[in-house]
Amino acid sequence: MSTALDLLNRVFGYPAFRGEQAAVIDTLLAGDDALVLMPTGGGKSLCFQIPALLREGCAVVVSPLIALMQDQVAALKELGIAAEFLNSSLDGATAAQVERAFASGQLKLLYVAPERLLTQRFQSLLEQARVALFAIDEAHCVSQWGHDFRPEYLGLSALHERFPKVPRIALTATADAATRAEIRERLDLSEARVFVSSFDRPNIRYRIVEKTDPRRQLRDFLAGHKGEAGIVYCSTRKKVEETAAALKLSGVAALPYHGGMDNATRARHQETFLREDGVVMVATLAFGMGIDKPDVRFVAHTDLPRSVEGYYQETGRAGRDGAPAEAWMAWGLQDVVTQRRFIDESESDDAHKRIGHAKLDALVGLCEAASCRRVALLSYFGEASTPCGNCDVCLNPPTLWDGTEAAQKLLSTVYRTGQRFGAGHVIDVLLGKTTEKVNKFGHTQLSVFGIGAGQTDKVWRAVLRQLVMRGLLEVDHAAYGALKLTAAARPVLKGEEQVWLRAIAAAPSRRTSRLAPSSGAGVHDDEDPLFLALRAWRRETANEKGVPAYVILHDATLREIAARRPATLAELGEISGLGTKKLEVYGEAVLGVVAGEG
Ligand code: ADP
Ligand code: ZN
Secondary structure (H helix, E strand, O other): OOOHHHHHHHHHOOOOOOOOHHHHHHHHHOOOOEEEEOOOOOOHHHHHHHHHHHOOOEEEEEOOOHHHHHHHHHHHHHOOOOEEEEOOOOOHHHHHHHHHHHHOOOOOEEEEOHHHHOOHHHHHHHHHOOEEEEEEOOHHHHOOOOOOOOHHHHHHHHHHHHOOOOOEEEEEOOOOHHHHHHHHHHOOOOOOEEEEOOOOOOOEEEEEEEOOOHHHHHHHHHHOOOOOOEEEEOOOHHHHHHHHHHHHHOOOOEEEEOOOOOHHHHHHHHHHHHHOOOOEEEEOOOOOOOOOOOOOOEEEEOOOOOOHHHHHHHHOOOOOOOOOEEEEEEEOHHHHHHHHHHHHHOOOOHHHHHHHHHHHHHHHHHHHOOOOHHHHHHHHOOOOOOOOOOEHHHHOOOOEEEOHHHHHHHHHHHHHOOOOOOHHHHHHHHHOOOOHHHHHOOHHHOOOOOOOOOOOHHHHHHHHHHHHHOOOEEEEHHHOOEEEEOHHHHHHHOOOOOOEEEOOOOOHHHHHHHHHHHHOOOOOHHHOHHHHHHHHHHHHHHHHHOOOHHHHOOHHHHHHHHHHOOOOHHHHHOOOOOOHHHHHHHHHHHHHHHHHHO
């Protein structure tokens, strides 16, 4: 009889289980329910795919994402597993065929959209078929407070009532305790064993920089990722278009993606991103939900997202395959100001606005962190950790200076000028510049006039920015960007609190070059002619079959092949990611490519 490990080796071609996978599988094999919280790329799919193969009957997998179903089923078929999906993309005849195969016990896994699962027709199919287990993917869609709420998910608790003996597994990459509790309650999973993995993504390197010259900063960053697939997020459609066009001009295989494009073009761009190697998708934040591509090597934010949750989710799309990946973000004061205004001017009630501001504060805190980014990120999700050695702060600790006196001077100037002026004028007064405006308001007479002359304009701007970011000063949009003191400014003005500031980003280009060599995961390997040849072969094969390249073989597998240069099928079979079926179908061809490049 096959065991789970045996299947993992033989069918999937992987040597060992990761993290909690084995324990989750055992739970389902014993007929019990499981709630699995694992970060993106943690390996959730195997948790139900292996029990599906070992239990009698067919596993029914509920997934809200049509695009994803298709690719997962294609990947399973590549492994020689009888899998199908049912969703609105199928024509009637094909759907009927799948239904028959399901009812007559020919399938091991069936992926269905939730709305279809709840139909009368499907319910009666369920009665006829033998169900091995129910897997509820993206289980956080049941949470009414989350952004991915899907009302049909609420109906899924009925599964348990109708099929009390069939084990269920709910899976999600959404970490917070409130969502977790909601899933348990709404899906009727109070008896389920809960598996919580660490939400750390150790292979992702975090880097957060202040915007100085955004276009150049992005170009420099991308230079470290030549030929790699990645996502560049922009806050607006217009910026998406402009950035994609600029990147294309500079030779990057970039494509735009946003809600304002027509459906056909958007779908085509997504398809190209999934199927071809090394495409850079320039997109608004909506892009990526349901993108299962394992070899996204970087995620770049050119603007600040809305919350730490959003940042974590978006950056999490990088490096699902476990190979080194980078999450890079450029942010600036303007981002914070725009978002605050957005929150204030939204239709939501005060409670929601408060939450919006608090979430933004937490994200700004992460950007401002003078200690390990990963520690800050994980602690936001309630997880303790130690400095990672794989973020910009760990690799290149920022210099801090005692900015207490500078802060006092600046805050006093805001106060003495009546909290009615914006940054430019306040700094002019600090520097002692006699501009027309300064004269007009008689500000040369103030005690603060010229008290900041010892520092440059640039330093004052940096101080001001940091004070706004930390909430000591606020920008009043209603009053044309006038700066105002907040309650947090008082203890600083009274000398009760110290203010440590980051030194102005000293030579950002130096930072880039220090990090770049070790950061681009594939830069060196990509120059290996064998790796390139394998990739070309894979693209051809994927095109013939009409599936994404990674469904054939993963990058990591190609790299290992390129490094080990196997000469026989037996040697090839030792490489992770090649199970029996793939060896049988592609083994000879791969060995041919290796021999040809030898
Ligand atoms: P998730 O759904 O949690 O985001 P997936 O199930 O898509 O993650 O798995 C992420 C990647 O890791 C996939 O490419 C998968 O093949 C691979 N993977 C999963 N489990 C293992 C394992 N035990 N050993 C090696 N690779 C694995
Ligand atoms: Zn760190």
